[in-house]
Amino acid sequence: MKAARITVYDTTLRDGAQAEGVSFTVAGKIKMALRLDAFGVDYIEGGYAGSNQKDMDFFSAIRKYPLKRSRIVAFGSTRRAGRKVRDDSLLQSLLAAQTGAVTIFGKAWILHVRDVLRTTPRENLAMISDTVAYLKDCGREVFFDAEHFFDGYKADASYAMAALEAAVRAGADAVVLCDTNGGALPAEIYEATRAVVRALRVPVGIHVHNDGGMAVANTVEAVRAGAVHVQGTVNGIGERCGNADLCAVLPSLEFKMGLQTVGREALRGLKDLSVFADTILNRRPDSRAPYVGQSAFSHKAGPHVDAVNKNPRSFEHVKPEDVGNRRRVLVSELSGGTSVLLKAIELGVGRAGARKAEMR
Template structure:
């Protein structure tokens, strides 16, 4: 059994340009738990308020598959372990497992920590033995282990032995600088296995493009824990990519790890993390990239239509991806059918409705839409196309003004909006005046527009008051166009019972925000109607 340890929320969050909000971290946690990841490293609670807040909020999620892990360093020099604030913060998280990193490269001990080699061994031993009193599992990340071994093998092994003697449940060998080649990994792990008996893990960075292969080699040598991140996020060139490691383990090596059927969720998890990272989803990622199973050359297309195995090393559906035959109108229909089933809708892949939905999605994707992380917008699109939801309101116009009266004053915005509800809704609710023309102010144009739309709709649909926006992201799609570039806006909303994402794309960021806001409110009203029909049978 090989246990998957995800560090997207900590090591992955150190990627240049990535900053997960608290809500992002909770959404990713839910997705990783659903995928079946064994350990989720939530962050370093002693390092920043966001990570501390995460460990308070994540307790409410009631995870089904994953164990939460808190991360920290060994205790600081000159302090008793009971006096170290970081260590005490770990204890207060009350998670089942913790990971402690310590120096295993003598160069770091003498030049970074500036303590003796023996003192470093004491830090490792005292920290781990203390934490074993409070946690079910304590993992030791031997930072810079491979470089440390190449510099001073005797001392690097001593750090592992100190952790082993203290009771560490797994000794994780870290290629922190990412420069170790595959044959070095084999040789060094063989040497480690001759000296220690505790279970081993691997934590590889990708600076020499070896992170995935080094991780797999470690498993072949007996490692029971593999650490990495979704999409290979991480400092510099990134960490080992779990989206490659997991299917390689399960599908290629036959190693018991996360349930095989859960691999079908890998593509959507990869897309969600990319969207919440506010980064493009790399199209060339193995297994989960948009091009992983795309076929364009005529010879390839002809062969794949006869037998997919001729040009595909695994079935794309096995990892939740789909085959893309660039000249075929059938490309992607199975995904529509599969997604519809999640909503309780059975569709025939050859039906005209599926074709219509697919054509709309292709048209929207060409404009820059992306529905990973915007599941609310996708469900609306599907059900509107199938005639399974009604029209709740129609925009009759909006205007947004932004004003700044002096350099010392903050800018503020005002939005004016006019909406109309359908005649049948008005009759159903006993409303005579189907129009609402109102205005609202905000610190920015999007906030003003949100407030104005709420104010208009609450007159007709009081449940709109339950909707709260928990996240708002803007990503530029065609950066080279400068100020004329088209933004994509992703909004996350909640009504206290559920959370959903919606998306809007337009050359005008206000209109893109409007489109995402409209979908957010329409989704809420659609779900209210579905719940009402369910109660009435």
């Protein structure tokens, strides 16, 4: 039986760029986009159309590069309250980006409708439907990011669902449930996502932030509940505490849940992708990052090293080479004979199959 396919939507160049200490050049964004395309993600969110000239320059420049698999996406918002779609400058910028796919965010939490937009619940729903319909009429593939969906669902489930339904009726190709504040718990994500999947007949996606340290777990729970589209960033960079880290999400979905994302062959380049992104941004790689960190498959305690030498599954949840990483043996006062033996062999001092006694 063929594994279920999960759409991979990378937002490193947009949401990732909102992280403290992160700033891409146009050239850097192009290099990152080409690397993501080679890696095999389905969609690359290139920037926030109309918010700054750099992102518009990127949308113009990237058209010169034929991509093999990925589609470039321009990000924007619904029309502003009290304004017609054709008169909204940000929507015109979204079209000027000339991408085949666009993502717009709209409010799904009544608190934001009243306190931030300062408009009526009815007008907010009209803003969503008018914008989606307009972009569909212009020939775009449209994703609707339901901003603050999970907070909105807890406060007023019927209104949060009404926001999704407004987008669907207007022709949205998919709706994406957003934990924009990043504070939801996995059980909450599962229950709300499951309800949405059962209620709607369009693909459902997930976009979460990491303010509670749950972004990867929440993404996995949403997929378990029926989401078929995942959004995240390379190395989890993003606003405040970051986004769901695709370097942890993708191998978890492939190796732990048997789902298809970019494919297992592509995942052998996962560590290289992680390092590439950090290099572009002049960041030091996180040595303790799951799957791709230098310490992810490092063993220090003597009993651990001895066990891994006998059977790697004893202390490794996946094969390091499956994500482009490698096993490392550390030597310290905690080391046993096996640790010293394996390190000696690594350094060319000993030989495979040598007995511990020979190395004393």
